[in-house]
Amino acid sequence: MNTLTIAVQEIRVGLRNRWALATTVLLAALALSLTLVGSAPTGAVKAERLAVVVVSLASLTIFLVPLLALLLSFDAIVGEHERGTLTLLLAYPVARWQVVIGKWLGGGAILAIATVLGYGSAALALWANGSVSAGAWKAFGGMVLTSVLLGASFVAMGCLASTLVRERATAAGLAVGVWLFFVLLYDTTLLGVLVADQGRVVGKGALDALLLFNPADVYRLFNMTATESVSVYSGMAGPGDPAGLPPWAYLGALLLWSLVPLALSVLAFRRRAV
Amino acid sequence: MSVVAGWYNVGKRYGSVAAVDDVSLELRAGEATALVGQNGAGKTTLIKLLLGLVRPDAGSVRISGLDPAGASGSHARHALGFLPENVAFHGAMTGRELMAFYARLKRASAVRNAALLERVGIAHAADRRVGTYSKGMRQRLGVAQALIGDPQLLVFDEPTSGLDPASRRDMYDMIDALRAAGATVLMSTHGLVEIEPHVHRVAILHGGRLRATGTLAELRNESRAEARIVVRTRPCCTGQVLAALPAGARCSHRSDTSLTLEVKPQAKVALLRAVLAAGDAVEDVEVHTAGLQELYRDLIDEPDDE
Numbered sequence: 001m002n003t004l005t006i007a008v009q010e011i012r013v014g015l016r017n018r019w020a021l022a023t024t025v026l027l028a029a030l031a032l033s034l035t036l037v038g039s040a041p042t043g044a045v046k047a048e049r050l051a052v053v054v055v056s057l058a059s060l061t062i063f064l065v066p067l068l069a070l071l072l073s074f075d076a077i078v079g080e081h082e083r084g085t086l087t088l089l090l091a092y093p094v095a096r097w098q099v100v101i102g103k104w105l106g107g108g109a110i111l112a113i114a115t116v117l118g119y120g121s122a123a124l125a126l127w128a129n130g131s132v133s134a135g136a137w138k139a140f141g142g143m144v145l146t147s148v149l150l151g152a153s154f155v156a157m158g159c160l161a162s163t164l165v166r167e168r169a170t171a172a173g174l175a176v177g178v179w180l181f182f183v184l185l186y187d188t189t190l191l192g193v194l195v196a197d198q199g200r201v202v203g204k205g206a207l208d209a210l211l212l213f214n215p216a217d218v219y220r221l222f223n224m225t226a227t228e229s230v231s232v233y234s235g236m237a238g239p240g241d242p243a244g245l246p247p248w249a250y251l252g253a254l255l256l257w258s259l260v261p262l263a264l265s266v267l268a269f270r271r272r273a274v
Numbered sequence: 275m276s277v278v279a280g281w282y283n284v285g286k287r288y289g290s291v292a293a294v295d296d297v298s299l300e301l302r303a304g305e306a307t308a309l310v311g312q313n314g315a316g317k318t319t320l321i322k323l324l325l326g327l328v329r330p331d332a333g334s335v336r337i338s339g340l341d342p343a344g345a346s347g348s349h350a351r352h353a354l355g356f357l358p359e360n361v362a363f364h365g366a367m368t369g370r371e372l373m374a375f376y377a378r379l380k381r382a383s384a385v386r387n388a389a390l391l392e393r394v395g396i397a398h399a400a401d402r403r404v405g406t407y408s409k410g411m412r413q414r415l416g417v418a419q420a421l422i423g424d425p426q427l428l429v430f431d432e433p434t435s436g437l438d439p440a441s442r443r444d445m446y447d448m449i450d451a452l453r454a455a456g457a458t459v460l461m462s463t464h465g466l467v468e469i470e471p472h473v474h475r476v477a478i479l480h481g482g483r484l485r486a487t488g489t490l491a492e493l494r495n496e497s498r499a500e501a502r503i504v505v506r507t508r509p510c511c512t513g514q515v516l517a518a519l520p521a522g523a524r525c526s527h528r529s530d531t532s533l534t535l536e537v538k539p540q541a542k543v544a545l546l547r548a549v550l551a552a553g554d555a556v557e558d559v560e561v562h563t564a565g566l567q568e569l570y571r572d573l574i575d576e577p578d579d580e
Contacts, residue, residue: 005378016366084362088419091325091356092379093348274327 002094003102010106014072020110023068027118030064031057035122050126050136054143057119058223061147062216066154066179069111073158074175076103077269078168087274097266104152104159104262111151119144142247143223146254153215153257154178160265163272186214208245215257222250276303278338278427278458279324285332286319293319295482296333301427301460306453308469309462310570311479317462318359320479321431324460325356337427352380355420359431359462361412365405369396369415372404373422382423390418395444410441417448428452430461434468446472466570480574494563499572500524500536503545504560507531511555518548539563 014020034056035049077100080086089099123140126132161174190210194202202210211217280300286293294316301307309317322328323335326342335342340350363372373387391397394414399407404415413433420428430449434442449472452459463469466476470490478485478493486493507515512533516525522541527534537545542561549556 001381002379005375009375012371013364013366083364084358084360085364087322087327087358088356088361088363088416089379090327091351091354091358092376093351093381094379095348274322 002098003105006094006099006102007105007109010076010103011109014106014110019072020114023072023111023114024117026068027064027114028121029118030060031119031122032125034060035125049130050123050132050140053122053126054136054139054223057122058143058147058220061143061150062220063183065111065115065147065151066183066216068114069107069151069154070158070161070175070179072110073103073107073155074162074171075168076100076107076159077162077272078165078171079162081166081274082168090274096269100159100163100262100266100269104156104258104265107155107158108148108152108258111155112148115147115151116144119147139223146219146222146251149251149254149258150215150219153254153261154182156258156261156265160261160268163265163268182214182216187217212253215254218250218253218257221245222247222254277301278303279336279460281320281323281333281335283333284320284323284330284335286323286328286330292482294323294330297479297482297484298333299477299484299487301458303426303458304453304456305475306449306459306461306473307475307477308466308473309460309477309479310464310466310469311462312464312574315479316482317479318431319482321429321460321462324429325351325354352423353426355422355425355428357413357416357420357428357430357433359435361416363404363412363415366403368401368403369407369418370400372415373400373419376419377422380423387418387422390421391415393421394418394448410437413437413441413445417445421452425457427458428460430459432463433461434463434465442468467567478570478573485573490569493569493573495539497539497569497572499539499568501539501542502526502562503535503537503542503549504562505533505535505549505556506558507533507552507555508557511552514555515549515552518552520544520548523548 011020031053035053075082077086080089090096119140123132157178158175161178162171165171165174190207194207211221277300281297284297285295297316297320299307299320309320311317319328323330324337324342326335326344326347329343337350338353340346342350367375369391370387373391374384377384377387388397388400391400394417396407396411396414396418399411404412407415413436417430417433420430433449434445437445446469449459449461453472459473461469461473466478469476475487475489476493477487486496488496505512505515509530512528512530515533516528519525519535520541522538523545524536525533526536535545535549542563546559546561549559
């Protein structure tokens, strides 16, 4: 109950300071432009437009959604502390875990609303322009769902950064570091390791496991291989089996990427002196 | 009288600094208590311990029999209203919205929020963003949120600091009204003089230790600060008065027509009797009891190496 109250307050603040609006507009604008511009090359080949959109939107999401999520959450706790509102909040009959979970729910909800509305507008535009196959709808639905989960996991990591440090600026730096690491550095490093290793130590199984240690990669694997039509356009189809895991495993992994940082955040917050 | 909350041999260190050192103090139902001390004396730490925001290193803290930092601590905070020092709110929300939020956290009906805002005198600004409020208005909103749900125990940390005289007076009127309604009030302040008429008991903190607790009259009696009595006599009769003085009185100034006498508070009445016994040699007597400021200085000047 308290958790929900805090989450709702978080959403209200997000609506009030236009964060929710800005995020929705940004995602909708990008999705719509990808849909309208990106549909040009599909005219000649017999390609399904929504499948192409899923691939391009998913690639965009991997960069953008984690960034938005971290921006939304890095000052969840440390910001309240610096404004001086945390003492008052904790003087209410509220447990500390409720504050952390409430902040995460609120931030995640803002991002979820923005994603559903933003990407949904693109889907609507396509649907209005022609028929879309059931398979493509499924791929699109999966993409939206996993985008929400990806956002939630980075909101959780932002909350963790926010509970670990004593200053807002440090939390912001930490959030940027998290983004750089998971979105840019992890894959590059992994690629470097694979090239140097030449398959001697890191086998296929190990690679699959390593990819699960990055929510952005989990998201990519889920969406690029979602359906046959999608994997054709994403370049993931081919003789080699691109992914060894069923879809629910990816969803579970993404969910864990929310729950583990959240649990750590609750633990850290309980030790934090206010 | 039943005990609403208490600290029992509580100690709390921050690094090498003892913020609170072996403090025992109880808040009794219906009483207003002031925590008096300079900045850094440990007032806010004591309050944070009471709210369960900080865990004690030694001793224990109880609110209605519960440990506020324990598993059921959030229950203990249901019947408590708190006004933090330099209260802050999310500036993007309006006063009414914030009151609704805090009422939900306390499971209190939001119906009375408007009346509370009216009571603290900011009903006209209820629908303005708190970011546009002045310091005094924020403080009033702070009091309004503390009063949500009719708490039995009210904790005000430096309620008057930074307020203009009119707001200060309003704040004290509010505290008096709460006292009259039977609430238990704890407030911290550095202004001992200012709060005297508004509290039953005073606890004086210095360097994390409790230097004295009691009513102001009790503190005066315990204090070493001496009362000063100025006696005006007919010319050349000062010797006659001096001769009549009881032991313990000290003459600090003597002229042809006046004597300034210093005496322990306990011996004051005996001295006055002796002076008046000098008959018509005495023309006038002025009694200066130790001012609160002197009293306070006297209490916190005790040597630290006891």
